[in-house]
Amino acid sequence: MGLISLRKTAEKGRLMDLTSTVIIPLLFGSLGLFALFRLLQWMRMRTYLQGAVVVVTGATSGLGKECAKAFHAAGSRLVLCGRDSEKLKDLAQELTTMTNHRKNLHEPHTVVFDLSDTKSILNAAELILKHSGHVDILINNAGISYRGTIIDTGLDVDKKVMETNYFGPIALTKALLPSMIKRRQGHIVAISSVQGKISIPFRSAYAASKHATQAFFDCLRAEVEQYEIDVTVISPGYIQTNLSLNAVTADGSRYGVMDKNTAEGQTAAEVAQVVLSAVGQKKKEVLVAGLMPSLAVYLRNLFPKLFFNLMAARAKKERKAKDS
Numbered sequence: 536m537g538l539i540s541l542r543k544t545a546e547k548g549r550l551m552d553l554t555s556t557v558i559i560p561l562l563f564g565s566l567g568l569f570a571l572f573r574l575l576q577w578m579r580m581r582t583y584l585q586g587a588v589v590v591v592t593g594a595t596s597g598l599g600k601e602c603a604k605a606f607h608a609a610g611s612r613l614v615l616c617g618r619d620s621e622k623l624k625d626l627a628q629e630l631t632t633m634t635n636h637r638k639n640l641h642e643p644h645t646v647v648f649d650l651s652d653t654k655s656i657l658n659a660a661e662l663i664l665k666h667s668g669h670v671d672i673l674i675n676n677a678g679i680s681y682r683g684t685i686i687d688t689g690l691d692v693d694k695k696v697m698e699t700n701y702f703g704p705i706a707l708t709k710a711l712l713p714s715m716i717k718r719r720q721g722h723i724v725a726i727s728s729v730q731g732k733i734s735i736p737f738r739s740a741y742a743a744s745k746h747a748t749q750a751f752f753d754c755l756r757a758e759v760e761q762y763e764i765d766v767t768v769i770s771p772g773y774i775q776t777n778l779s780l781n782a783v784t785a786d787g788s789r790y791g792v793m794d795k796n797t798a799e800g801q802t803a804a805e806v807a808q809v810v811l812s813a814v815g816q817k818k819k820e821v822l823v824a825g826l827m828p829s830l831a832v833y834l835r836n837l838f839p840k841l842f843f844n845l846m847a848a849r850a851k852k853e854r855k856a857k858d859s
């Protein structure tokens with residue numbers, strides 16, 4: 536009995552020795568290393584974003600507006616783009632007053648153009664380069680969504696969605712790319728969607744435009760790596776913005792409904808912070824979504840047949856709900 540308890544005491548002592556000489560120093564050492572790594576990462580990101588010329592499209596609302604706030608607070612020189620000059624000026628004013636007590640912050644510049652008008656895009660790119668000299672980071676954020684059945688949707692609606700979400704952003708990218716290549720410096724960001732990776736019923740034009748976005752910017756990333764230009768594709772799930780309200784329907788009219796999924800999505804400010812840190816860390820792509828949309832992406836790739844059956848069932852259910 537005595538021998539056993541002596542042995543147990545000795546084992547306990549060895550365990551305590553091991554804890555104090557190996558486990559605790561290892562734990563604190565790793566924590567310290569991790570903290571140091573995060574600090575260095577944060578400092579690199581700060582240096583990268585401070586003073587960088589950042590162009591944000593669709594800055595008048597939702598995610599674009601929150602990205603503008605986040606990059607402005609990080610010290611970037613913003614070029615706010617949109618269709619409504621009053622809204623852009625108001626935002627520029629809001630940003631300036633919000634932070635006028637802080638040093639190293641820059642007054643935003645505004646440029647008005649419509650992404651569905653190629654001529655106005657080329658003109659805007661020229662104006663941006665004339666004013667800022669160069670662009671460090673282009674955030675292709677502006678976009679519209681769509682609701683409708685393929686059979687009832689006119690080709691003009693498909694084209695409108697593709698013009699805004701795909702042709703507009705790629706035209707702006709192509710217009711700014713030569714100056715980035717010349718400087719061997721630049722970063723292009725595409726705000727895509729989970730629907731750039733999966734297609735769900737009654738979103739054909741939107742999902743197609745986002746799949747095209749994903750494909751184009753993946754190709755671009757490979758082609759411009761040699762010029763030290765970075766490409767980041769962000770694929771968000773639902774965000775609380777006006778996207779569903781502003782969505783275009785089969786006959787071209789505005790949908791005008793705040794969908795439950797949209798209203799219950801992540802806040803635009805949260806997603807903007809993810810965009811800021813993805814850009815700051817020069818990530819190649821980021822999926823920012825809840826459990827179901829994320830699982831849906833994996834399901835689409837790993838078990839496509841199951842995913843297609845689920846989507847067919849979803850279409851049936853939605854059609855039934857609409858008919859009743």
Ligand SMILES: NC(=O)C1=CN([C@@H]2O[C@H](COP(=O)(O)OP(=O)(O)OC[C@H]3O[C@@H](n4cnc5c(N)ncnc54)[C@H](OP(=O)(O)O)[C@@H]3O)[C@@H](O)[C@H]2O)C=CC1
Binds near residue numbers: 651797800
């Ligand atoms: N909300 C969501 O659930 C999700 C959104 N996204 C993506 O996020 C991006 C931002 O959308 P979000 O903030 O949600 O929606 P909002 O409707 O709030 O913002 C869209 C922005 O795009 C601008 N825009 C629309 N059409 C044009 C055009 N023809 N020319 C120039 N600008 C235009 C709008 O300008 P104006 O004010 O003039 O209309 C507005 O500033 C989009 O690419 C969207 O696909 C991705 C995944 C989920």
Ligand SMILES: CCCCCCCCCCCCCCCC(=O)OCC(=O)COP(=O)(O)O
Binds near residue numbers: 771772773834845
């Ligand atoms: C093993 C279990 C797997 C369960 C997987 C279930 C699959 C369920 C389907 C979920 C579909 C999610 C769709 C997400 C779509 C999305 O997040 O889109 C973001 C947007 O761009 C929103 O635009 P919209 O105009 O459609 O509001």
